Amino acid sequence: MFGLEILAKILKILRSEDSPNQIAWGFALGMILGLTPFWTLHNLLIVIIIIIFNVNLGSAIFSFVIFSGLAYLFDPLFHSFGYYLLVDAHALHGLWSALYQFPIIALSRYNNTVVTGSFISSLILFVPVFLFAKYFVVYYRKHLDPIIQKSRIVKLFKASKFYKIYKKIETVRH
Secondary structure, X not given: OHHHHHHXXXXXXXXXXXXXXXXXXXXXXXXXXXXXXXXXXXXXXXXXHHHHOOOOXXXXXXXXHHHHHHHHHHHHHHXXXXXXXXXXXHHHHHHHHHHHOOHHHHOOOOOOHHHHHHHHHHHHHHHHHHHHHHHHHHHHHHHHHHHHHOOHHHHHHHHOHHHHHHHHHHHHHO
């Protein structure tokens, strides 16, 4: 049942009135939150951006959950990449020293190899993830949603008493 609830929420996000850009922004920002350790300064800024700007919160939460699970698999790679950036890349030592002079930047935990590696990796992935999410929302709405809405399972579900009660509750809530 839990899997059906997740699928229903994903479909609700894809079928929402939000623009593909709003959904893609939420997905891409949620990806950064998910790939990086949560209690960092940059994640606080991303949460503020999600709250202030017109970003789809559901896609941000969904993306955060998905990428949080993937982050554990990629932490060794993030550590190696962060170690390279912080220690082995001698050309960047001056940058790290200069950043450390700013107290607020020092609080960002950038000197942690996993934080730096995952944050820089998520910044590199940001544009491709945003573009893919936007493309997928447009493709889903144009090609897949009509097929799903015509499927027997959806027709049976919409004919059920449960769906009628659900729709009544939805109209009362809005």
